[in-house]
Amino acid sequence: MTTRETIIQTADELIRDKGYNAISYVDIANVVGIRKPSVHHHFPHKADLGVAVIEFHIAQLEKVRESYKNRPPAEQLDRFFAIYQEIKKQNRICIVGSLSTDFNTLEAAVQEKLEEFSEHMIKWVSQFLKEGKAEGTFHFKQSARTKAIMLISGMLAIVQLCRLTNDNDFALMMKALRQEL
């Protein structure tokens, strides 16, 4: 892995652990094992790094979407939940949840990239929900988009809420969301 990639992944983990405004170039440099100005060499401004982190998430999501596009909707749903199970395992939260909280303090370029990522996410989930409904696997009254937002919201929120309540609530939430499909 290149230094550039290591910086992106480190920044991503720190952002989803402590929040965008709580982490600094020094924090990232310390984890990567280089000095602060070297991080600036790769990402002159914090906004450049923020954009790169979100682009990394978009690329990851597109890879998942591509490799699952011909699989049954039920499997795609499993894959969707697996994303949040991984996040929960790391005791972090998702990038949308983390950055939407700080949204009003983000540089315009980061804001736009985040909107782009959320569009990708909603589009993917909507699509396999629609497919699943058409073939009779899923059952819901709302539009596919609304149901997608309900699933995404539910998982986005439960990883945040679990920090305050009970780890067990995560599994209960996931099960309940499945029941309503």
Added chain:
Amino acid sequence: MTTRETIIQTADELIRDKGYNAISYVDIANVVGIRKPSVHHHFPHKADLGVAVIEFHIAQLEKVRESYKNRPPAEQLDRFFAIYQEIKKQNRICIVGSLSTDFNTLEAAVQEKLEEFSEHMIKWVSQFLKEGKAEGTFHFKQSARTKAIMLISGMLAIVQLCRLTNDNDFALMMKALRQEL
């Protein structure tokens, strides 16, 4: 309203607008119309202010709970949604959503107070859901606590997500959550 109360409410609004780690004593002082050291006079450390803000939310919630305790569950549900409609109108997010993102950077006292607030919230919603189910107004398979967490999660997340997508998603989400009761 006393200066102390004005500081608390200003801090609350700023926290739910920009996030805990993005706001400073100077920001608060500028809005209130006093100087930074005067804010320190009322709240020596940022943690004191954080705790006070959450205690303010607990007190507000208890007032609502008390005044609605003998009303029908359907009305209590309406009151629950009204909380988030108010938040949405202000283009802010809820205190739990805001602070849970920054949770790992919060002082221990603030973390504990936030846990306390989320307990209150879950307890209230669970209670009127349980009542509503018993009298046949609500219908759900899960435990009242799980369903409460689903409602809270849904609203917590949609105010965050709406910052990135469409304002219209808020109403759709609320309607969908109602349908599943």
Added chain:
DNA sequence: ATTTGCCTACCTACCGGAAGGTTTGTACAT
């Protein structure tokens, strides 16, 4: 074959500004 030139990746040292917080003092009401 060696020099010249440019590139990437990293460094030390530093900047202005803003953060949370302290000291000290004043104005005023009780």
Added chain:
DNA sequence: ATGTACAAACCTTCCGGTAGGTAGGCAAAT
């Protein structure tokens, strides 16, 4: 006189960002 509410001035620490430089790789020109 004592406590409350404020603020000027200041402190230390850390922030994002910059200046200037070093070491090594690569490739064309000599």
